[in-house]
Amino acid sequence: KQEVTQIPAALSVPEGENLVLNCSFTDSAIYNLQWFRQDPGKGLTSLLLIQSSQREQTSGRLNASLDKSSGRSTLYIAASQPGDSATYLCAVTLSGGYNKLIFGAGTRLAVHP
Amino acid sequence: EAGVTQFPSHSVIEKGQTVTLRCDPISGHDNLYWYRRVMGKEIKFLLHFVKESKQDESGMPNNRFLAERTGGTYSTLKVQPAELEDSGVYFCASSQIFGSYEQYFGPGTRLTVT
Numbered sequence: 434k435q436e437v438t439q440i441p442a443a444l445s446v447p448e449g450e451n452l453v454l455n456c457s458f459t460d461s462a463i464y465n466l467q468w469f470r471q472d473p474g475k476g477l478t479s480l481l482l483i484q485s486s487q488r489e490q491t492s493g494r495l496n497a498s499l500d501k502s503s504g505r506s507t508l509y510i511a512a513s514q515p516g517d518s519a520t521y522l523c524a525v526t527l528s529g530g531y532n533k534l535i536f537g538a539g540t541r542l543a544v545h546p
Numbered sequence: 547e548a549g550v551t552q553f554p555s556h557s558v559i560e561k562g563q564t565v566t567l568r569c570d571p572i573s574g575h576d577n578l579y580w581y582r583r584v585m586g587k588e589i590k591f592l593l594h595f596v597k598e599s600k601q602d603e604s605g606m607p608n609n610r611f612l613a614e615r616t617g618g619t620y621s622t623l624k625v626q627p628a629e630l631e632d633s634g635v636y637f638c639a640s641s642q643i644f645g646s647y648e649q650y651f652g653p654g655t656r657l658t659v660t
Contacts, residue, residue, distance in 0.1 A: 476653035482646055533591035533602060534649060
């Protein structure tokens with residue numbers, strides 16, 4: 434049974450810091466991995482999707498890496514800003530592509546000025 | 547291009563009543579998924595449609611939940627009769643049936659059963 438774990442559960446940093454959010458999964462037979470952002474009371478915004486054959490994806494100040502064999506992904510946020518404050522969720526789909534997403538519990542990030 | 551929309555945004559009902567949630571996926575997305583988050587827990591999968599067919603309904607908690615997607619466009623999720631433990635946020639997502647299968651989420655419906 435696939436399980437997704439995110440560490441840390443919460444993180445508070447001063448503005449300008451570079452930070453890393455961690456995601457681990459128990460079954461390496463994944464099709465892809467998505468990182469999402471959720472603002473309070475809002476839906477999920479897809480940030481990055483990494484397919485199993487890829488090692489990393491970048492979008493602006495965000496960089497996500499994937500090490501499928503070790504069951505790990507990291508989301509790197511460069512030069513954090515108060516607007517980055519949100520909950521970040523990691524989710525995987527098993528081989529088959531269109532299958533359901535299996536979510537971690539998320540990391541709640543607060544960036545203070 | 548419009549994103550995934552859900553209606554209503556909030557619903558407060560009494561135990562034993564019926565509620566119907568609606569999801570309109572992104573136009574052209576044949577995959578449609580329902581998920582929910584109950585208080586303090588991870589977001590969990592409920593079911594998956596491919597067009598109008600149920601591909602996977604392994605996450606549906608019990609037979610009080612009924613999902614439909616007539617015509618392969620919008621979908622409804624009915625809870626009848628609602629119980630206290632059904633409270634939570636219900637999310638809908640959609641994706642294409644080719645390519646990366648990236649899932650796009652709606653804003654969710656917050657359901658409160660009192």
